[in-house]
Amino acid sequence: MAQTPEQKLEAMGLALPDAPAPAANYIPYTIAGKILTISGQIPLGPNGVEFVGKLGDTMDVEEGKDAARLCALNILAQAKAALGDLANIKQVMKIQGFVNATPDFTAHPEVVNGASDLLADVLGDAGRHARAAVGMSSLPRGVAVEVDAVIEIA
Template identity: 60%
Template sequence: MTENVEARLATLGIALPDAPSPVANYVPFSLAGNMLFISGQVSKAGDGTLAKGQLGDGVSVEEGREAARLCALNILAQARAALGNLDRIAQVIRLTAFVNAAPSFTDHPQVVNGASDLMVEVLGDKGRHTRVAVGVSSLPLGCAVEIDATILVNG
């Protein structure tokens, strides 16, 4: 991918939200050497609305996928706040995703693809990552999905 990340976002018609503020006593990101750790980002849209509910109990896989995409947008917003420039991303190393899921729900990977697909769409091969997709019985604020990230940074 030869164009810069901000240009790629514009080409895709994607506007990143402002980086969300923490809702408790933690920092939204931590830069340690060339590793950027981004705290869990919930499924919150830029207008402040939350994608809430439980997959397999009123929330569809497609709605869950969109919730995971919102998490990924917030991850990129936090990365921009931390780095000043998304072109400093060398590689998304890992996404750890938590899906608010009913006990019988088993399509966690399809939900988390909403985040994974966005990372590759925006960052190309630098967006390819390892990942964990785990079902949990609840998430903060009743959100459908929460995802954290580990990112390798240039300079």
């Protein structure tokens, strides 16, 4: 019998957190027909905001990947809050990864792989997606990475 996404997370030593509350005047997700759009998720962990820093200055690619991975975990938490069960994800259509980076930093794709890899590991082919990985001069709360998602609902 195939593992559920939650069982895969557990096997990876990860727990799905409660869906983070919005930090400003927006909602965490919207649903239109069979499309779930999840607002940008920052690396919010059990102790609050994590991975504060700038790639190419105070953080390296591996730390950036870990930040992106935590963003993806929060995307999954929002998806579960919206859909009730991660098995209701038919396909992650697209993610956008925003990387807080110095002007000369160019490894944005490698950083955002942290999010892409987690989604594929947990959801299998349904987690494979189109994406953008772009550099920013700053991000909310000084975090290293922010990731949003568009998901097709089963």
